[in-house]
Amino acid sequence: MTKNNSFPDVIFLGQPNCGKSTLFNALAGLKAETSNFPGTTVKHTHSKVNFYGRILNIIDLPGTYSLNPSDEVEHVALTHLFVEKPDLIINVVDASLLGRSLELTLELIELEFPMVVALNMMDLAEKKGVDIDPKKLARLLGVPVIPAIATHGRGVKELIDAAFDILDEGKRPSHLDWSRDVEEKIEELSFILPEDFPVVANKRFTAVKMIEAGKLIFDDMLSEINPDFKRSLKIIRADLEKRHDAPAYEVIAAERHHLAFKLSEECSHVSRGKRQNWMDRVDDILMHPILGYFILLAVFFAFFFVIFKVGSPLEEFLLNPLNHLREYLSGVFGTSVLSSILDGLVQGFAGGIAIVLPYFIPLLFMMSILDDVGYLSRASFLMDTFMHRIGLHGKSVSPFILGFGCNVPAIMSTRTLESRRDKILTSLLIPFIPCSARTTIILSLIAFYLGPFWALCFYVGNILLIAVLGRLLSFFLKSPSPGLILEIPTLKVPSLKNIAKKTYVQLVSFIKFAWPILIAGSVILGLMQFYKMDSVVNLILSPFVENIMGLPRELGVTLVFGFLRKELSLVMMLQALGVSYQDVMSVITKDQLVIFTVFISFFIPCLSTVAILWREVGRKIAFLSMGLNITVAIILSLVVRLMIGL
Amino acid sequence: MISLIDAPQGKHLKILDFIGGHSVRRRLLALGFHKNDIIELDSRSIFGGPLLIKDLTTEVSAALGRGIAKKIVVEIIDEK
Numbered sequence: 001m002t003k004n005n006s007f008p009d010v011i012f013l014g015q016p017n018c019g020k021s022t023l024f025n026a027l028a029g030l031k032a033e034t035s036n037f038p039g040t041t042v043k044h045t046h047s048k049v050n051f052y053g054r055i056l057n058i059i060d061l062p063g064t065y066s067l068n069p070s071d072e073v074e075h076v077a078l079t080h081l082f083v084e085k086p087d088l089i090i091n092v093v094d095a096s097l098l099g100r101s102l103e104l105t106l107e108l109i110e111l112e113f114p115m116v117v118a119l120n121m122m123d124l125a126e127k128k129g130v131d132i133d134p135k136k137l138a139r140l141l142g143v144p145v146i147p148a149i150a151t152h153g154r155g156v157k158e159l160i161d162a163a164f165d166i167l168d169e170g171k172r173p174s175h176l177d178w179s180r181d182v183e184e185k186i187e188e189l190s191f192i193l194p195e196d197f198p199v200v201a202n203k204r205f206t207a208v209k210m211i212e213a214g215k216l217i218f219d220d221m222l223s224e225i226n227p228d229f230k231r232s233l234k235i236i237r238a239d240l241e242k243r244h245d246a247p248a249y250e251v252i253a254a255e256r257h258h259l260a261f262k263l264s265e266e267c268s269h270v271s272r273g274k275r276q277n278w279m280d281r282v283d284d285i286l287m288h289p290i291l292g293y294f295i296l297l298a299v300f301f302a303f304f305f306v307i308f309k310v311g312s313p314l315e316e317f318l319l320n321p322l323n324h325l326r327e328y329l330s331g332v333f334g335t336s337v338l339s340s341i342l343d344g345l346v347q348g349f350a351g352g353i354a355i356v357l358p359y360f361i362p363l364l365f366m367m368s369i370l371d372d373v374g375y376l377s378r379a380s381f382l383m384d385t386f387m388h389r390i391g392l393h394g395k396s397v398s399p400f401i402l403g404f405g406c407n408v409p410a411i412m413s414t415r416t417l418e419s420r421r422d423k424i425l426t427s428l429l430i431p432f433i434p435c436s437a438r439t440t441i442i443l444s445l446i447a448f449y450l451g452p453f454w455a456l457c458f459y460v461g462n463i464l465l466i467a468v469l470g471r472l473l474s475f476f477l478k479s480p481s482p483g484l485i486l487e488i489p490t491l492k493v494p495s496l497k498n499i500a501k502k503t504y505v506q507l508v509s510f511i512k513f514a515w516p517i518l519i520a521g522s523v524i525l526g527l528m529q530f531y532k533m534d535s536v537v538n539l540i541l542s543p544f545v546e547n548i549m550g551l552p553r554e555l556g557v558t559l560v561f562g563f564l565r566k567e568l569s570l571v572m573m574l575q576a577l578g579v580s581y582q583d584v585m586s587v588i589t590k591d592q593l594v595i596f597t598v599f600i601s602f603f604i605p606c607l608s609t610v611a612i613l614w615r616e617v618g619r620k621i622a623f624l625s626m627g628l629n630i631t632v633a634i635i636l637s638l639v640v641r642l643m644i645g646l
Numbered sequence: 647m648i649s650l651i652d653a654p655q656g657k658h659l660k661i662l663d664f665i666g667g668h669s670v671r672r673r674l675l676a677l678g679f680h681k682n683d684i685i686e687l688d689s690r691s692i693f694g695g696p697l698l699i700k701d702l703t704t705e706v707s708a709a710l711g712r713g714i715a716k717k718i719v720v721e722i723i724d725e726k
């Protein structure tokens with residue numbers, strides 16, 4: 001990556017769930033998504049931010065526990081750190097988990113890049129009865145430590161001031177020493193580092209990483225380049241291992257761990273004994289081996305109930321004026337190219353505002369609440385057992401739940417999974433999860449015309465389908481998945497500001513990317529209808545649409561467009577059938593409506609999902625996914641057709 | 647000396663050792679579970695699901711699958 005030399009690069013780094021993204025948002029406006037699940041910021045965000053006339057190039061990296069790339073997310077963080085050689089590192093630390101968080105801080109200080117520590121979540125630490133002295137910590141670490149509460153925007157200005165000071169001074173911290181004998185070995189190794197060796201950050205850091213590396217990439221590379229050096233490295237490692245009776249990387253990890261805890265104890269003071277607060281009690285119930293499942297179910301039902309209860313009246317309310325507008329326009333312009341274009345425009349616009357948004361906004365909002373509270377990781381814990389039945393484990397629950405919002409970030413978050421096999425299986429299943437677009441279709445067709453009960457049945461059936469598919473797919477993807485190791489972050493009181501922000505960010509991205517596609521699609525369909533081109537497509541598809549699916553031939557063209565955006569099929573369906581939303585049932589039967597919904601829901605992942613599959617798991621899997629979806633959609637639609645005896 | 651999976655709920659336990667592969671050891675270390683840490687088994691989900699563990703030394707809570715829990719050797723410490 002090229003360095004932009006006029007603006008200093010500032011990297012944000014911290015352990016998962018330390019509130020880094022929230023702090024980043026407070027600084028940079030509305031960019032990264034924040035959440036209370038370890039590892040949800042999987043895509044890093046660059047933003048140029050202007051503070052008091054100075055522009056910083058801020059890079060938000062995914063949370064990482066250490067600088068040892070054991071999973072893909074951490075690997076991304078590391079690569080950036082090494083390639084971009086930041087002018088400043090802002091290390092965000094969870095004050096309520098000071099001891100553990102400082103382990104990463106110490107590792108970052110070993111890099112000896114200019115650095116500032118943001119001591120975040122001071123309020124949470126206080127609630128735990130821990131008083132931390134930031135000044136003392138700063139003195140011990142040799143870097144500025146700024147106390148902050150990101151959710152309230154506190155400490156943000158001080159952090160920026162400190163960052164500017166350090167940037168101006170260019171002051172670099174120096175590493176903190178470990179036990180004498182370990183330091184001796186490190187020194188020994190850095191001394192014999194070959195002249196041409198690619199040093200990362202500094203010699204000591206490079207030496208430490210080599211000792212820690214164990215059986216990682218370093219070893220193979222070395223034996224080819226410099227066998228002598230490799231032999232010396234082996235001896236040094238063996239020495240350490242013998243003396244400490246543990247693998248070399250554990251010796252190093254223990255050194256950091258002890259130092260981190262010593263520092264943490266020296267600068268924090270426990271003011272009162274730990275007592276169980278009400279949040280802990282709530283958590284006990286949420287995680288209860290039996291009650292927990294009832295709550296999980298209740299949350300799930302409440303989730304969709306609220307979305308439907310908010311969405312459907314809103315939808316009816318908004319549709320009427322827009323239908324009047326259409327009638328008015330067709331009265332004025334009659335049948336002409338212009339009126340087809342105008343009608344398409346209004347249809348696309350109305351589809352977005354009256355059919356999609358009423359369900360989409362509450363869905364985003366509810367997702368954000370679950371996310372912010374920290375319920376996702378709890379759901380993962382509860383669902384782990386069931387996930388094993390379909391060949392996965394609890395860590396895949398979070399991508400699945402994210403999938404209800406949008407499949408694209410869901411597939412991106414499979415990066416948090418350790419094994420490629422889990423990643424592939426999860427990525428193949430995610431496109432079957434009804435995302436917000438499909439939820440909109442299900443709610444506005446099934447729930448609206450047949451009643452909410454049937455929509456619920458559809459949902460339950462959908463989840464069963466995922467379970468069956470998972471089971472089937474894991475026959476082909478055997479290798480056992482590694483067990484679940486998942487941090488359960490502290491339960492948090494949701495912050496309305498945070499939730500509103502997150503909903504807003506996603507809403508903006510819908511308006512920017514999806515809505516124009518809806519409008520363009522409707523205009524194109526309007527033009528096609530005007531020039532009778534749609535009937536060609538419909539004719540070609542008619543053996544399939546009419547004979548196999550038993551649907552009106554006019555719907556053929558909408559299926560093709562559904563590949564672009566799922567909602568487009570819905571908006572276009574009305575247009576293709578030539579009726580307003582309230583009159584749909586006059587032209588198709590209930591059974592046809594169900595078959596159409598089933599087919600549209602599953603038949604192919606939308607364009608963006610295919611693109612992200614391609615990028616994340618490769619072309620083969622992307623094609624496999626499309627094939628799988630088409631097959632399942634056809635089989636299911638047929639089964640449904642036979643079941644309701646058309 | 648027992649495996650974490652057989653440990654009683656709510657008692658203080660001390661981690662004696664991790665058996666098993668490097669990658670699991672590394673991940674547990676990074677998450678904040680170390681030898682000699684005092685931990686507590688908070689909850690055991692039904693149907694062979696994961697265990698909920700709280701490390702009292704580092705204050706980290708985590709869900710560990712049974713396969714992982716089998717690889718953690720602990721001893722029960724009497725609460726005084």
